[in-house]
Amino acid sequence: MSTRGLVLVSLFAAVIVALGLLPPITLGFIPVPITAQTLGVMLAGLVLGAKRGVLSVALVLLLVIVGLPVLSGGRGGLAVFAGPTVGYLVGWLPAVFVTGLIAERIVRGRQGAITQTGCFFAAAVLGCILVLYALGTLGVMLVTGLPLIKALSGALAFIPGDLVKAGVAATVARAVQAGYPLLPIRGR
Amino acid sequence: MRTLYAEGTGPFYRLPVRAKLLLLATLGVALFLTRSPFVLAAGPILGALVYFTLGLPFGLAARRLRPVFLTIIIVAAFSFLVSEAEEAVLQLLRLTTLMLFAATVTATTTISAFIDEITRLCRPLDRLGLMRADDIGLAFGLVVRFVPEIMTRYEAIRDAHRARGLKIRPITMIMPLILLTLRETDQIAAAIDARGLRGHSITTK
Numbered sequence: 001m002s003t004r005g006l007v008l009v010s011l012f013a014a015v016i017v018a019l020g021l022l023p024p025i026t027l028g029f030i031p032v033p034i035t036a037q038t039l040g041v042m043l044a045g046l047v048l049g050a051k052r053g054v055l056s057v058a059l060v061l062l063l064v065i066v067g068l069p070v071l072s073g074g075r076g077g078l079a080v081f082a083g084p085t086v087g088y089l090v091g092w093l094p095a096v097f098v099t100g101l102i103a104e105r106i107v108r109g110r111q112g113a114i115t116q117t118g119c120f121f122a123a124a125v126l127g128c129i130l131v132l133y134a135l136g137t138l139g140v141m142l143v144t145g146l147p148l149i150k151a152l153s154g155a156l157a158f159i160p161g162d163l164v165k166a167g168v169a170a171t172v173a174r175a176v177q178a179g180y181p182l183l184p185i186r187g188r
Numbered sequence: 189m190r191t192l193y194a195e196g197t198g199p200f201y202r203l204p205v206r207a208k209l210l211l212l213a214t215l216g217v218a219l220f221l222t223r224s225p226f227v228l229a230a231g232p233i234l235g236a237l238v239y240f241t242l243g244l245p246f247g248l249a250a251r252r253l254r255p256v257f258l259t260i261i262i263v264a265a266f267s268f269l270v271s272e273a274e275e276a277v278l279q280l281l282r283l284t285t286l287m288l289f290a291a292t293v294t295a296t297t298t299i300s301a302f303i304d305e306i307t308r309l310c311r312p313l314d315r316l317g318l319m320r321a322d323d324i325g326l327a328f329g330l331v332v333r334f335v336p337e338i339m340t341r342y343e344a345i346r347d348a349h350r351a352r353g354l355k356i357r358p359i360t361m362i363m364p365l366i367l368l369t370l371r372e373t374d375q376i377a378a379a380i381d382a383r384g385l386r387g388h389s390i391t392t393k
Contacts, residue, residue, distance in 0.1 A: 003377040010327045068191060075255045077290070077291060078212070083260055084283065146267055146271050168358050168362070171359050176366055180367055182370070
């Protein structure tokens with residue numbers, strides 16, 4: 001890995017940590033205050049692509065494992081992995097990978113602003129919402145023995161907030177793509 | 189950055205990292221294979237005994253567990269009401285036990301001990317040429333170094349917005365934050381290579 005690549009991965013991990021330190025935002029129409037941290041995870045995939053996005057998120061998880069309180073709310077350490085929501089945490093890795101993979105393939109330099117934002121939005125939703133919630137729900141089912149529908153129902157309250165986050169992530173990703181493109185675009 | 193390690197002495201402090209992690213993993217598997225409520229009930233009791241006698245003040249030790257324990261309790265309560273009551277209780281006992289012992293490992297293991305162990309575990313990949321194990325420690329150091337700087341940058345952006353009378357919205361704050369941070373990449377990479385922190389055969393690009 002080039003030094004530049006290493007620095008990119010590390011800086012983005014620092015961004016994800018920093019976003020977790022910001023206070024949660026309460027949007028009027030959503031009952032649960034949303035934290036910016038998963039926004040950072042979405043951006044890791046959208047801005048850095050699949051491989052570096054995964055490395056960045058893995059680095060954040062490493063910080064958690066090692067005993068730093070870098071998850072939103074000052075959470076950290078191995079105890080965090082002992083809860084029923086562990087799937088939502090470990091699931092960040094495949095989620096980022098899918099987001100990055102889709103972004104790499106459908107985003108094009110020549111797209112109009114709205115199209116490109118739409119592509120980023122789709123990548124964020126498919127990876128960091130669909131895949132993440134699937135794995136998170138699977139985690140809940142494995143750890144608690146709850147059946148699928150019941151395991152899923154607890155998570156539904158968070159989906160509107162995450163859709164808003166995906167929208168924000170898509171907008172920011174497009175701006176970053178215009179200002180400092182890093183996404184490895186593949187295919188024609 | 190504040191760490192979750194707590195200074196102290198005792199058997200858990202002396203165990204090597206690898207041993208602690210293996211014990212924790214074995215405990216996890218054992219907990220999920222056990223179905224006896226009596227055996228499982230001993231878990232949280234033992235865990236609490238171990239964790240709360242480590243030397244951390246009780247309030248602090250308990251506060252650290254609060255977020256995780258809260259999710260454990262809430263999901264267990266949900267499970268109890270909506271699904272099988274007995275399984276919910278067993279899950280509560282299992283997760284609480286695991287949480288307490290995991291928190292014990294975290295509190296008794298220094299960050300550098302962890303990083304050294306993980307670097308050691310990655311040495312085989314190093315020899316295969318897939319990655320450089322020492323990059324892990326370097327990457328870790330970079331993150332810790334730059335988080336405060338990013339926070340300061342965020343505050344500067346926020347104050348600048350306020351001074352201009354602009355509303356503070358996530359999009360308008362995060363965009364410049366990320367762009368400004370990413371723009372430092374080449375500078376930082378050049379500094380790392382200038383100091384030879386990754387050995388002499390690496391190029392900046």
